[in-house]
Amino acid sequence: MRINYLRFICLLLMAFIETQNVSAQSKKDFYQLKIYRLKDDTQVTRVDSFLKNAYLPALHRLGIKQVGVFKLIANDTTMLKAMRVFKPSDNDVNKTKSIYVFIPLKSLQQFHDITSKLDNDAMLANDGKSYFEAAYNNVPYQRIETVLLEAFPDHPKFEMTALKSAVKDRIYELRSYEGPTERKYASKVKMFNAGGEIPLFKQLGFNAVFYAAVLAGSHMPNLMYMTSFESMDARNAHWQAFVNSPEWKKLVAMPEYSNTISGAEVLLCHAAEYSDIY
Structure with missing residues (x-):
């Protein structure tokens, strides 16, 4: 009887721990960033x-109502490189034609379930027939990349922007910071959270959409975040205020946060006219 009683207690304890893990996970968003790499305007x-x-529309039917679709602000690669939005190693990819689809999720299980549900969505199959049944020599895209992310603890949920300017003037800035090692990357993540970088962004009015750690992607270890601005002038003014702020100067001078970034990508975007986030 005693053995059975102990076993029962252990099972209860395991169930409680699992419940706590699920509860903690549900308090943070997960995100899928789906990137379409395109070669020309026809594919776009x-x-x-x-x-x-x-x-x-298919994602909306699954209860995902706020999907962001973003495009780079120009197709002039020379101009974009002059603005330092590409790393030199990215010369082999025409990212100026890329489309970025941001899908907020409530759990990893939801991420897992999306594929099977979409595969069985008859309306999606019909509405996207020309896309799904494209000939092998007349494809709608070059490649699709998927990045899976987990929201930072100090910004656990994505936020719709509070921008008031004309939609065509709004700027969305997607940044990706790669760490030289896992340990240095962890220090950069700490800098955003416990270090106070996220509160500083909020204090300066950066209108963040999300901050997140990359769980699976092609440039790991890395983190990604998106901020938004009323206009390009506003974007430049905000960053000037950030780098000149006493809080940032103090933070960036701390030894524990030195040499935490080995590569950075900055993408300046407009929201697509059909994006739910604009």
């Missing part, structure tokens, strides 16, 4: 049509 048009008329 085809993917736009698929996303607008088939894919986003």
